[in-house]
Amino acid sequence: MRTKHGVATRRRRKKVLKLAKGYWGKRSKHYRRAIETVRRAGVYAYRDRRVKKREFRSLWITRINAATRERGVPYRIFIHKLKEKNILISRDILAKIASEYPEVFDKIVEVAKN
DSSP states (O other): OOOOOHHHHHHHHHHHHHHTTTOSGGGGTOHHHHHHHHHHHHHHHHHHHHHHHHHHHHHHHHHHHHHHHHTTOOHHHHHHHHHHTTOOOOHHHHHHHHHHOHHHHHHHHHHHHO
């Protein structure tokens, strides 16, 4: 008696079609098209998990730069002075402090300046 793989095949296909749910046209209904689209979506997801980190760092730098320029110091000099004084605060925390606690950020800028 030969072995059939009906259950495994159906499960595999259902899994792919479930991932393709909501895609346009044949991409969500036909297995072949769904496989192509799901695979491509996975590539984009993998890539963009890394791109997201870059974009957030850029956003933090922009926010810190805006806050430091209001206080008369450009971003590059501010960061350089922090490193000279051995003050290790990550950019995401600096950006959060700058937007939510301006009085604390003022003190950090003063320490960096002097």
